[in-house]
Amino acid sequence: MRNGYLYGLFDFPMTRIQDELITSIQSALLNLFQIENADVVLQETKKEFEGTFTFVVFPFTKQAGMAPPQIAQKIGEYVLENLHGISKFQVVQGFLNFSLADIIWAEALISLQNDPKPYHLASKNEKILIEYSSPNTNKPLHLGHLRNNFLGFSVAQILQAGGYEVIKTNLVNDRGIHICKSMLAYQKMGQGETPSTSGIKGDHLVGKYYVAFDKAYKAEMEVLIAQGVDPEKAKSQAPIMMEAQAMLLAWEQGDAEVIRLWEMMNEWVLSGFEKSYAQMGVRFDKIYRESNTYLLGKKIVDEGLQSGTFFKKEDQSVWINLEAEGLDEKLVLRKDGTSVYITQDMGTAQLKFEDFGAKKSVYVVGNEQDYHFEVLFHILKKLQKPYSFGNYHLSYGMVDLPSGKMKSREGTVVDADDLMAEMVQTARERTTELGKIEGFSAAELDALFNQLGLGALKYFLLKVDPKKRMLFNPLESIDFQGNTGPFVQYTHARICSMIRKAKEQAIDFQLENMNETELIASEQELIYLLGMYKARIEEAAAQYSPAVITQYAYDVAKQFNKLYNEVSILNEENAIKRNIRLTLADLTGKTIREAFELLGIQSPERM
RNA sequence: GGUUCCGUAGCUCAGUUGGAUAGAGCAACUGCCUUCUAAGCAGUAGGUCUUUGGUUCGAAUCCAAACGGAAUCACCA
Structure with missing residues (x-):
């Protein structure tokens, strides 16, 4: 379970509320139970429970001299009263789940949209050579x-x-x-x-x-x-x-x-x-x-x-x-x-x-x-x-391979050129079967098949933790559905299509007057994920692991598709809600494109 | 044999300082296209986290041992 600490964006509202929440809990522990300098760590609330941040109270039961649910209840009440950004809390056993106020989500979304340098961390002023x-x-x-x-x-x-x-x-x-x-x-x-x-x-x-x-x-x-x-x-x-x-x-x-x-x-x-x-x-x-x-x-x-x-x-x-x-x-x-x-x-x-x-x-x-x-x-x-x-x-x-290690001298290898060609060919077949390629020129089609075939292959090889050995079965073709490159590419293309249509209809999706708008859970979750981008870059860089990025891109795409199926975006009648969703869609598309750029995978605008 | 790494669903993989009922995808089964791209979404089923001990309020995660597998220990690269 990760601790869910967002960072990277200076003055990002969610980072701020997270810090404030930690401080508030520390203050609650001190005032209610005389526990000083408590080491408070927040976690992401698990999907099946309501809330965004979770505080686990088990470690404090002895010092507080009370049963975990009661401690959680008291801390929850204290925080709710003292911290504006928290709208409610729920106690499940020793777990204290906090929900954020709508204003926090609104500010977070605006902050994401206004970030002047959304996809790069600050310069470390250091050269690194990679061979x-x-x-x-x-x-x-x-x-x-x-x-x-x-x-x-x-x-x-x-x-x-x-x-x-x-x-x-x-x-x-x-x-x-x-x-x-x-x-x-x-x-x-x-x-x-x-x-x-x-x-x-x-x-x-x-x-x-x-x-x-x-x-x-x-x-x-x-x-x-x-x-x-x-x-x-x-x-x-x-x-x-x-x-x-x-x-x-x-x-x-x-x-x-x-x-x-x-x-x-x-x-x-x-x-x-x-x-x-x-x-x-x-x-x-x-x-x-x-x-x-x-x-x-x-x-x-x-x-x-x-x-x-x-x-x-x-x-x-x-x-x-x-x-x-x-x-x-x-x-x-x-x-x-x-x-x-x-x-x-x-x-x-x-x-x-x-x-x-x-x-x-x-x-x-x-x-x-x-x-x-x-x-x-x-x-x-x-x-x-x-x-x-x-x-x-x-x-x-x-x-x-299923038969063991590849050996060039013994001819038991999967050739790189052959495999890439096969992947492009498979992309061609899949795409043609689906029949969504009207209006593409021959050159555009070739480019698309390349992007999809190589995208599937790269994603397949990069999604596994680099340190671990992995298995490739030549008899089973690499998927284009599920947790794959084409799935994420598809989500990107879908978003591009929607943004194109919005522009055709001359919809200017500015965010205004959204402060009182209640966001549904899927929207909140998407904002949360988009706000994690820089944290994930930092993590991937520290671990030298593209797998962190594939996982992130998949999470983002998955979450967007969930939202897409739950609500109307472009066709939403309430203009404020429509604009919020279009903004989210736009940010999602850009985030996917940037994340895939880091994997060396291109993101087609139509497919 | 020494050293290092690994063992999670039928298969391929997530699971980062120990936390809730261990998660995805594929494969299987059920629903959802007269509305924004169904390469999608929702759901069902599938687990003794190799085993046994230990540490702890709590272990897939930490420690020890056993079993199974891989890499390496070249006047190869």
Whole structure:
């Protein structure tokens, strides 16, 4: 049960009444029961009871020396008499429920409408850098990457709305042994095919050879094992693996032919990724490439060696001892002098700081790398880097299939491009079936199907708490009804339609003389929710969680639809009531649009 | 085996400093389109919150143990 504390809006009437209510209850406890400095916390009143704020009196029974309902009754009477904004109270066991006076609701609505900066928190005057996506250039993107990209983009949007200056970065892992694997397989089996000769999107073409390498590698291992070689040794002794390692060394030494192959294949992959990113709707301020940062990483290793933070073993490999931190020894440079994953991360961290000077840095990377980031952050601290204290690993859960984890090498993945295309196609079918698309041009229809399909997909992936692993069943299509993106989009379109009609009828829905107007519960609840917007942004930013926003957007849409079905809005005969409702509808539509903006989801005006 | 995380309705998920009869959506069933978009609304049914102990006026929530699952402990990234 949340405590229901609204904030964010300066002088928001509901925030004020909430504070006043707390003070009044404290005063009641003092005057009636001689309880000093009571820690009074209010909660939202549960839906099935009348009221807005609830005070739980159980904790005070001993001190008050009275049964809970009697305490509640006495406090209720005291507050009712002393606080104008409270219109009534009800006691249910030890729960004291307060209802707010109509004037408070009226003031709250007016305040919402007049807020000059309704959808952003005050600037925190702080830069925060967020790294997400971070693909490997040896295979196409899959469903796991979609979660990463949507999450990273959304968290960036949320932090921005939360008052930070946000820099979005992408670290492309474009070098390393895994890249050499697809290069080598292509060299052996590619027969010169290219994206244009094969008609295969570049990233998919390269991915094909990554899978081919793994297949050949496994075959060779089997042969070795059949010859009696120890399976562990077979892993490193398979000829094709040794060739890949040789290729990596050649790459680091600048071998012209290897570099040329690498550049060509990376180009294929990256142009493929660009198309995928465009379809996802994600953007970056700066793209880093591991091939440009690993040397800086090596330099940092040298520095660390000199300062004694790192040490060298007999075989020339370089390590750090993190046993004092509760971890173990960790390799930072191979014996052959080539860099490992964490080497380049040190370089990238340094480069980012030089480029932007942000003290805070968020890494959106799956929870399978928890240990890696723990190590990295410890290393940066031991190196006494100025950017070593604001690091946060946004560790999100894997997307699992019913059969278990997705594995690129084994081909058990849901491809990102395919899935997005399927979602758009499903949107097309659903929308066509419903037949509400008269007057749309072909281009408008395509845009709509994209917005709906991607909206459904993004919402589906973002509504789950990022930290938790989630399940995707390819056999069950993602819903367009219920707690989904299209449901919220639909509510938005419905509101837009109504506002359009109001304008056509030249209705100017100004709020005047509404002070004595009694609002029904559904209207009050909607005002309450709209007043929570900034609090939710703050919460989502603090938790790095778009799920907070999806839940909020759903609550708002749900509440509006409830109101929509209960009363007439545009057709309400009482002009004051009609204007109140149109104002509410208008604010609801804008709030949904803004909230969805934070999720990277577009809100169509018609659908 | 060590470390970390998780176990809530048939399925997918909410449930933030402990509070009322544990909530949504999907799937099932019942109603509601001569009025503002039915991708909607209202309702029925569905639960030993994995189990057992403990703390407390009160536990899905905190503590301990057991059981079940996942990740990680690479000179892969």
